[in-house]
Amino acid sequence: MTKMTSREQILAKIRVNKPSEKVVLPTNLDWENTAFDDNIQRSASQRFAEVLKSIGGEAIEAADFDFIKKEIDTIHYHHVINLLPNLEIQGKDIREISDAHDLASVDLAIIEGKMGVAENGAIWLDESCFGGHRVLPFITQHLIIVLKKENIVSNMHKAYKRIQSDLFSIGFGLFLAGPSKTADIEQSLVIGAHGARSLRVYLV
Amino acid sequence: MTHSLTHSQASDTFNKDESRVDWHDESLWFIRQKRDKAAFAIPEWEELRESASQIKENVLANMDTYLLEFEQKAQKNGIHVHWATDAAEHNTLVLEIMQKHNFKKIVKSKSMLTEECHLNPFLEKNGIEVIDTDLGERIVQLRNEPPSHIVLPAIHLKKQDVGDTFHEYLGTEKGASDPQYLTEAARQHLRGKFIAADLAITGVNFAIAETGGFVVCTNEGNADMGAHLAKVHIACMGFEKIIPKIENLGIFLRLLARSATGQPITTYSSHFQKPRAGQEMHIIIVDNGRSTQLGRADFRNSLKCIRCGACMNTCPVYRRSGGHSYHNAVAGPIGIILAPNLDMKQNNDLPFASTLCGSCTNVCPVKINIHEQIWKWRQIVTQEGYAGFEKTQGIKLMNTVLSKPKVYRFVGKMGREIMRFAPFAVNNSLNKWFKNREMPDAPKESFREWYMKQKM
Numbered sequence: 001m002t003k004m005t006s007r008e009q010i011l012a013k014i015r016v017n018k019p020s021e022k023v024v025l026p027t028n029l030d031w032e033n034t035a036f037d038d039n040i041q042r043s044a045s046q047r048f049a050e051v052l053k054s055i056g057g058e059a060i061e062a063a064d065f066d067f068i069k070k071e072i073d074t075i076h077y078h079h080v081i082n083l084l085p086n087l088e089i090q091g092k093d094i095r096e097i098s099d100a101h102d103l104a105s106v107d108l109a110i111i112e113g114k115m116g117v118a119e120n121g122a123i124w125l126d127e128s129c130f131g132g133h134r135v136l137p138f139i140t141q142h143l144i145i146v147l148k149k150e151n152i153v154s155n156m157h158k159a160y161k162r163i164q165s166d167l168f169s170i171g172f173g174l175f176l177a178g179p180s181k182t183a184d185i186e187q188s189l190v191i192g193a194h195g196a197r198s199l200r201v202y203l204v
Numbered sequence: 205m206t207h208s209l210t211h212s213q214a215s216d217t218f219n220k221d222e223s224r225v226d227w228h229d230e231s232l233w234f235i236r237q238k239r240d241k242a243a244f245a246i247p248e249w250e251e252l253r254e255s256a257s258q259i260k261e262n263v264l265a266n267m268d269t270y271l272l273e274f275e276q277k278a279q280k281n282g283i284h285v286h287w288a289t290d291a292a293e294h295n296t297l298v299l300e301i302m303q304k305h306n307f308k309k310i311v312k313s314k315s316m317l318t319e320e321c322h323l324n325p326f327l328e329k330n331g332i333e334v335i336d337t338d339l340g341e342r343i344v345q346l347r348n349e350p351p352s353h354i355v356l357p358a359i360h361l362k363k364q365d366v367g368d369t370f371h372e373y374l375g376t377e378k379g380a381s382d383p384q385y386l387t388e389a390a391r392q393h394l395r396g397k398f399i400a401a402d403l404a405i406t407g408v409n410f411a412i413a414e415t416g417g418f419v420v421c422t423n424e425g426n427a428d429m430g431a432h433l434a435k436v437h438i439a440c441m442g443f444e445k446i447i448p449k450i451e452n453l454g455i456f457l458r459l460l461a462r463s464a465t466g467q468p469i470t471t472y473s474s475h476f477q478k479p480r481a482g483q484e485m486h487i488i489i490v491d492n493g494r495s496t497q498l499g500r501a502d503f504r505n506s507l508k509c510i511r512c513g514a515c516m517n518t519c520p521v522y523r524r525s526g527g528h529s530y531h532n533a534v535a536g537p538i539g540i541i542l543a544p545n546l547d548m549k550q551n552n553d554l555p556f557a558s559t560l561c562g563s564c565t566n567v568c569p570v571k572i573n574i575h576e577q578i579w580k581w582r583q584i585v586t587q588e589g590y591a592g593f594e595k596t597q598g599i600k601l602m603n604t605v606l607s608k609p610k611v612y613r614f615v616g617k618m619g620r621e622i623m624r625f626a627p628f629a630v631n632n633s634l635n636k637w638f639k640n641r642e643m644p645d646a647p648k649e650s651f652r653e654w655y656m657k658q659k660m
Contacts, residue, residue, distance in 0.1 A: 006287045010287055010289055010489070011271070013495035013496075013499075014443075015268050017496070018267050018498055019261075019265050019501070022262070022266075023262045023265060024262065025258070025259060025262045025452075026254075026255045029255060029452070055468065100432065100433055119458075119468060121468065121469075122469050133432075134428075134432040134480055135433055138428045138432065139433075156453075156457055156458050156469075160451050160454045167412075167450050167475065170477055170478075171281075172475065172477060172478070173474075173475045174474040176472060177468070177472075177473075180423070181423050182387060184339040184340035184356065184357070184387075185339070185343075185358070185361075185366050187231055187234070188384075190387040193390075193391060193423065193425060194391060194394060194398070194429050195424065195428070195429065195471070
C-alpha cells in the first residue's frame with residue numbers, strides 16, 4: 001500500500017469527522033437598512049465622508065479637476081505619481097518604473113477609486129488602479145484617491161454584488177479605509193504605521 | 205511546548221502589581237465598549253451574527269468539498285497549494301521554499317497559525333531571519349516574548365516598556381515613550397526590512413472556495429508592504445478559514461473589525477487572487493489537530509472562530525490575568541476551548557480559568573457557545589484524570605455533602621458556627637476564596653431553619 005499524501009490524509013480525516021447535519025447557506029445577504037446611530041437621513045456620499053473622517057481620512061467635494069489641481073498644487077511634493085490622465089499634475093511616469101522597490105521614494109500617489117462604501121468609508125481598488133504596481137497605495141507616503149460620487153454604495157453587501165464578477169478575473173484588489181494606522185502602543189492611535197500617512201478623497 | 209506555571213500560578217504573578225492589573229483590565233474593557241458602540245449602530249447586527257454562524261456551520265459540514273474547490277481554483281490562478289498535517293510539516297514546507305530559492309530574509313505579518321506552529325524559532329535555528337512586521341508583534345519579538353492577545357499582541361505592555369525596548373534595539377532616545385515617536389521609529393526600521401526581504405509570509409483571514417482567492421486584513425498595511433515587494437509570498441492558513449462564496453465576505457467583513465476593535469472595517473482588506481507578474485505565490489493549508497477537533501461533536505464549532513478577540517476583551521478572567529498566563533498561542537476564552545484539543549495534559553488547567561459567566565458567548569460574532577464548551581472541557585479533563593488531586597477530591601467531597609440532605613444540613617450548620625465564632629479558621633491563606641476578598645457574615649440560621657419556624 002502506498003503512503004497517503006498529507007493532502008489525502010487531511011481530507012480523509014475531515015470526511016470521517018465532519019458533522020453530518022447539513023446547514024443551508026443563507027442567501028439574499030443584504031439589508032436595506034443602513035440607519036446609523038443618530039437616524040438622520042443623509043446621502044451615501046455624505047455618510048461616506050463622515051465615516052472616512054472618523055477613521056482618519058478626509059473627503060472633499062470637488063466641482064472639477066481644476067479644483068483638485070489647485071488644491072494639490074498648494075503643497076510641494078518631491079516625488080509624485082499621478083495616474084489620472086485628466087488631472088494635470090506633473091510627476092514621474094510609473095511606466096518607467098520596473099522594480100516596485102523604486103517606489104519607496106514616492107511622496108504622493110494620486111489614483112482613481114472604483115467604488116466607495118458609505119457604512120465604513122472604504123474604497124474598492126483593483127489592479128487597474130495601481131499603474132502596474134500593487135504596492136503603490138501602500139508604499140507612498142501620502143495617498144489621494146479621486147472617487148465618483150455615483151459610485152458610492154451604502155453597505156458591504158451591495159459592494160460585493162458590484163464587484164462579484166470582477167473577483168473571478170482580477171489578480172488583486174482591496175478595500176482601503178483611511179490612512180495606515182496602529183494602536184499597538186498602549187492603545188494610543190497613531191496614523192502612519194507602514195502604509196500611507198494620509199488619505200484624502202476627492203468626490204467628483 | 206511545555207510551560208512551567210499553571211494559569212492560576214501565572215495569574216498570581218500578574219496580579220502582584222495591582223495598579224497595573226487595573227490598567228490592563230480597563231484597557232481591554234475600553235475596547236469591549238468600543239465594540240458595543242459599533243455593534244449597536246447596526247440594526248441588523250444580530251442577523252449578521254446569525255448568518256455568519258450559519259455560513260460557518262455549513263462550512264464545517266462541507267469542509268472537504270470547499271477545500272478541494274478552493275485548491276482547484278487557486279491552482280488555476282497560478283497559486284501553489286500545499287497541505288500540512290501538523291506544525292512540523294508546515295514549518296518544513298516554508299523552509300524548503302526558502303532553501304529552493306536560497307533566500308535568507310523573511311518579513312511576516314500577523315499569523316496566529318505560525319505562532320501555533322512555532323515557525324520563528326524553527327526558521328531562526330535554520331539560519332533564516334524572520335521579522336514580525338505588525339508593530340505589536342515586532343515589539344514582543346524584540347522582547348523575546350509571545351503575543352499576549354491575538355489582535356493586540358503587546359496589550360500587556362506600557363509605553364515606557366516599549367520605549368525601553370526600542371531604545372535597546374532601535375536606538376530611540378533613552379526614556380522616550382511617546383507612541384507617535386516610537387511608531388515612527390518602527391516605521392523607519394521596518395521599511396528597511398520590507399525593502400530587503402526575499403519572501404513575505406502572511407496569514408489568511410478568509411479563503412474563498414468559489415474564486416480560489418484569500419483575504420488578509422490589517423490596519424498597518426504591513427501584510428501588503430511585504431507581499432507586494434517580495435519575490436515570493438506564502439500565505440499560511442488553518443483549514444477552517446475557508447468560506448464558500450464571495451458574498452459571504454460582506455457578512456464577515458462587517459462583523460470582524462467591529463467585534464475586534466470597534467472600527468467599521470480594517471484599514472486594508474486585501475483580496476489576493478493571483479500572483480503579480482514574476483512573483484511566486486504559495487498557500488499552505490494546515491490541519492494540526494483541526495480535523496480531530498472537527499470530530500468532537502461538543503467542540504467542533506470552535507472551528508467557526510474568525511479570530512476577532514472579542515471574547516478576550518470581555519472576559520473578566522483574561523482582563524485580570526493577562527494573555528501570557530494561558531501558555532498557548534491563542535489565549536482567553538477561545539484559547540481555552542482550542543488548547544485542550546492540541547494537548548490535553550499540558551492545558552488541563554485552562555478550562556478552569558473561567559467564571560463561566562457567558563460574556564464571551566454573547567459577544568462572539570459567529571455565535572460559538574464558548575462558555576458551554578469550557579464547562580464541557582472541565583468534565584472531560586476531570587474524566588481523563590487531568591484535573592489534579594485537590595480538585596478531584598474537592599468534587600468528590602461536594603458530591604457526598606450535596607447528595608445526602610442530613611450531611612448537608614450538618615455541614616452547613618458547622619460552617620455557620622465556625623464562621624461566626626472562629627472566623628480565623630476560614631479567613632486565612634489556605635482558603636482560596638479569601639484571597640483578595642472579605643468572607644461574608646454568616647447567618648444565624650439556614651433558610652430551611654427559618655422556613656420551618658415560619659410554618660409553625
